[in-house]
Amino acid sequence: MRVAIASHFGGFQSSYALHVGWHERARMLERFGVDFDFLVNKKCRENLYPHQVNILPNRPSSEPLSERAEFFANVYKDVLKDYDVIFTADMMYQRKGNFLACNAAQRSVAKDLKAWWCHWIHSGWTTRPEKYPWPESLRYTMPPRSFLVYLNSFELPQLAAMYGALPHQVHAVYNPKDIRSFYEMDPLAWRIIDELNIPQKRAVQIFPFCSTRMDAKGIDGVVRMMAAVKRAGLPVALVLANANSKKRIVEIEEKTKWIEAQGLTHGKDFLWTCFLNDHRPLPRKTIADLFKLSNLFTFTSYRETVGNVFQEAKISGCQLVLSSALPCLQEMGGPEAIYIETDHKTPGIRDNEPGDMQTVGYSPDADTYFDEIAEVLIPRLPDRSHQWYFSLDRIWHEQLHLLLERAYAASKGEDYMLVGNDTIKPSEVVTVLEPMEAYGMNRQWGTDHPKTDLPHDPESKDESP
Template sequence: MKVAILTMFNGLSTTYSLVNVVAEQLKMLLNNNIKTKVLVSEHCPDNDCYGIFKDERIEWVKVTNSIDGEQIHWHDYSQPEGKVHESFFDEADVIAEDLVNKLSDVDFCIMHDIHYQGWHLIHNIAIRKAQEKLTNLKFIAFTHSFPANHPPKKDWPLSARYSPMPNTTYVYPTYSGIPALAKQYAVPEGRCRVVNNSLNLLEDMSEEIQLIAENFDIFSSDILIVYPGRLTTGKKFEKVAALAGAIKTQSEQDVKVIFCDFKSADIKPKLYKRIIKESGFSCGLNGEDILFTSDIGYPHGIPRKTVLELFSLSNLFICPSYSESFGLTVLEAASRGNFLVLNEAVPALEELGKKLNAYFMRWDARNYGFDTSENYQPSEEAYYQEHGEIIVNMIRQNNVLHAKTMVRKRYSPEWIWKNQLEPLLEK
């Protein structure tokens, strides 16, 4: 399969929101090994390319914007009535001929605002002419602004902004706009689809986060737990894994845990990791649900800024630690909008948690001058399941946590690609 993106950009400034949308779509296509070409105006500067636009896998194609050696000047034909300039159809024919040559090797052509913008009326007409010779090419026409009202009276070629093109699917970024989109182009709503704009949270994050994302799914889970600390039994990593497994079993949600660990002299890392995994597995997790950052190249821990970045993605922080003098990671997790579950039996965590409205559970703990030991009835696993259900319900009912989770999960490039854009390329 080969896909062309037709934009007719004259530049790639990030202040133009459509440039960012196209950049995200390019990443989706290239990440899925789809051959891709981008069609821009011949006057788009080569040195404008940056980021994904510099990817060597992209085939850059410049569409002619000249006739008889003179530059074609675009006019804004946003009104449905009137006349076009004298040389309009000659210019459209020249562009159409060039488009036929440059689209002859692709299967799909994704157009961005070509049918919508009055400035692109000449390209609207040109692509319709080109389509007459590109009979097997499928078109996907994106509209990125509020659909225009279908006028009662319109003149050709200005009416092209309100007329359907054969073999074309019309796309809008929200479901609410589909009826208006269908009316603008006089097509059934069944010929319209939704492709949301995506938010690429990963794009501006550190190299460490990029590597974690290559090795672990940090975007699609309902519950993402991050727990940083020295790999010592006192931090009770196995309790985090067990509660995470109980939450997964009880709620049937997808749960992932990232342990930002570094080795301790207290216990051999391999042995303790096995204990942690077995605790998680026995309560419902599987091998794909747990990641130790020490296993992907960070045996001495990841930078603090990377932990904070992970906390900006996660939504649940569990701290069953046996002993704490303060609990700085609690503040770090809270500052990045995580639901806090703390060990009530640890005085420092109880004090801090009360100020932060944390949710409390009880694990074995060290107090001032004595230690405490918990006895769970009927079992520790049942205790986790009971509280796990409450925790999930509280997260669901928290508007801020819900929004944070939805942005990471539902509006990620991965979700948009798999559920909205890729299906358009399978028709």
């Protein structure tokens, strides 16, 4: 299946919702391995989108509508002939610039192309007028060989009435707004999120520490707490962000066996970042990204004056579970934290001197103690599920994949109503996305572009007919 996004974009603007939304849709297609091209105006100088092809020409809007429609129809017949599904960006309702001409052209060539069209309607629906002679009829009648796509499902009946469409000809696909794109998370953060399936986890913790001091930093308490949460029935994700690991492989392997003996599965419930990053420390940006997604931070270090990672967890809004033996943590953790008994170093006594190490004896055992803490902890865990409500993955699996498969079936003359979520093959992530810096970019046009009030349909007065 080959897909085209026929946008006519002549420039990109980070504050313009249409551009940002289609940026995310393109990334969604890329993420799930769809063979697609993002078609933009051939004079577009910016290259921000995956699979961008600068190929669509423009015409001065001062020319007669019928001439412009014929011009675009000839372009579409040539450019779009090899595609099976075509997405358009708000072409079916807008009237300014060349919108009506493109609308008329797309309708006229639909019968000559093999593709099925999915026309996104980004504008709010309106009541259908009693009379709508051409060219206004282009804005109030159902285009051939197509679906209409709206940004919410509540108003689909009104949209269908506006275009005289049948219910199965209109689909809802939300605007994607992925937290990873919004915060421009780096590919390593994306990979860790995918490895542990963090969007589906109820308890998430990142634990940055030095591999040479993993026991002193309280890794056992972190693991016991997460294992207790899992025993209570919650899906968990523990990111062990360990630095200085090259000479500690044996210790890490032994600790992995111990962690699995506590009931956590390597690669599903927890992972060591050193094996994903060639034993390099996790970049600070990646750590900050993962703290944004975390809702739990257990910290049972033997000795601290403050704890840098504790501070990062607190400002990230994690529920804190802290050692009750360290005064600094009680001072800064506040009454919202949960304080637990763990092994610790006695303040003021040098290492290896009498009384240095204080070991806690749990009664009847450690599992029972941490299970009781989990009962208190779980109701207090912040709910982070809202972060993934508009994610690329959710919208793909619940909305866009089905639309795409139905459109593909229709393009082949098959009964698309037989295509459902239970009949299509589940798709897997094939690409970890690079940051595109879409939200940091704030240019409306590339160099030498004429400016208009329509950033998605720039006029080009210097193009010959």
